[in-house]
Amino acid sequence: MDTRLEALSGSQGGVFAAHEALTAGLTRAYLHQALRARKLVRVRRGAYVHATVWQAASPDERYRLGCLAVARSRPGDALSHHAALAVLGLSLWGYDVGRIDLVTDTVQSVRRGSVWLHPDDGVAVASVADAACVSPARAVVRTALTMVQDCAVVAGDAALHRGLVTLADLMTEVAAISPHQGRGRAMEAVLLMDSRSESVGESRTRLALRRLGFQPDSQVVLRDSDGRFVARVDLVVDGVVLEFDGLVKYARQRDAEDGAPDPEEVVWLEKRREDAIRRLGHPVERVIWNELERPGLIGARVRSAKVLVTARVPRPA
Numbered sequence: 001m002d003t004r005l006e007a008l009s010g011s012q013g014g015v016f017a018a019h020e021a022l023t024a025g026l027t028r029a030y031l032h033q034a035l036r037a038r039k040l041v042r043v044r045r046g047a048y049v050h051a052t053v054w055q056a057a058s059p060d061e062r063y064r065l066g067c068l069a070v071a072r073s074r075p076g077d078a079l080s081h082h083a084a085l086a087v088l089g090l091s092l093w094g095y096d097v098g099r100i101d102l103v104t105d106t107v108q109s110v111r112r113g114s115v116w117l118h119p120d121d122g123v124a125v126a127s128v129a130d131a132a133c134v135s136p137a138r139a140v141v142r143t144a145l146t147m148v149q150d151c152a153v154v155a156g157d158a159a160l161h162r163g164l165v166t167l168a169d170l171m172t173e174v175a176a177i178s179p180h181q182g183r184g185r186a187m188e189a190v191l192l193m194d195s196r197s198e199s200v201g202e203s204r205t206r207l208a209l210r211r212l213g214f215q216p217d218s219q220v221v222l223r224d225s226d227g228r229f230v231a232r233v234d235l236v237v238d239g240v241v242l243e244f245d246g247l248v249k250y251a252r253q254r255d256a257e258d259g260a261p262d263p264e265e266v267v268w269l270e271k272r273r274e275d276a277i278r279r280l281g282h283p284v285e286r287v288i289w290n291e292l293e294r295p296g297l298i299g300a301r302v303r304s305a306k307v308l309v310t311a312r313v314p315r316p317a
Helices: 002-012 018-023 028-036 051-056 057-073 081-087 136-146 149-161 166-173 185-192 198-210 247-255 263-280 289-293 296-308
Strands: 015-018 042-044 045-052 078-080 100-104 109-114 115-119 125-128 132-136 217-223 229-237 240-242 282-288
Touching: 002 015, 002 018, 002 045, 002 115, 015 018, 015 057, 018 028, 018 057, 028 042, 042 051, 042 057, 045 051, 045 057, 045 149, 051 057, 057 078, 057 081, 057 100, 057 132, 057 198, 078 081, 078 136, 081 132, 081 136, 081 149, 132 136, 136 149, 136 166, 136 185, 149 185, 149 198, 166 185, 198 229, 198 240, 198 289, 198 296, 229 263, 240 296, 282 296, 289 296
Parallel strands: 078 132, 100 115, 240 282
Antiparallel strands: 015 045, 042 045, 078 100, 109 115, 125 132, 217 229, 229 240
16 A cells, blocks of 8 residues: 555544545545555545454444544534444444434535434534544434434443533533424433443443333442442342343452452352342342343343342442
């Protein structure tokens, strides 16, 4: 590949726009040649990603790269909705990888292939990874209008947890949406968000429980009768402890006094931890990814475990 293009893409995280390549002295014919040689990936007209960077990326990272490339191809526009969330590095789930939203000087919202353009109503923007993005609060709330509810809540949980937004910020954005645009839908999503959630799986488990009529508490600290710390658990519902699987090693790190244990110790430490939780009177249930598609199963396990609860049901601090 031409050294000028290598330097351009390398300085921009592997993404660039056609107009940037032309400014660097390259030609459209060269770009077409590089595409045919599979040295470049074109995510949209005028928006490119270095093939090596693309091939090494996960599906989520490929979406982020595509958003950055499209943003570079449209100077003056700003990424919005879940495209902005991806560039901000917020957790996403259940989003449309074939859709990129931007605000621009259009009069009304319009779709152009994979790009959805929205009127620039004076929304504040900031530069993230050299791309203009709407605020995190705006992106979260607008995502609630275009994606499944879980997508907005998962991202909103992450934004609240990281301190990128406050509930007041989110409510201000909701108020800016008219009823016919979907204010009620956005409000419902915001009221389901929880700053204590620490992962996509935990957020989705909490949402599944709420839709089943339960009222789970997040990130509950459990102590013994003398007030000594026993564990911090993902969720407690009616006295039943639920942990989203896949977080065992992280739980050990946050609970251990002397740092993370060796991998061989994880299973043993987990058993000791669960035994200690059960001695407090809390049954322990684990939720895995594929069970999130069968929420009724989770609910049945919680109802079955409730009869084993002997502890005073904890309340969030």
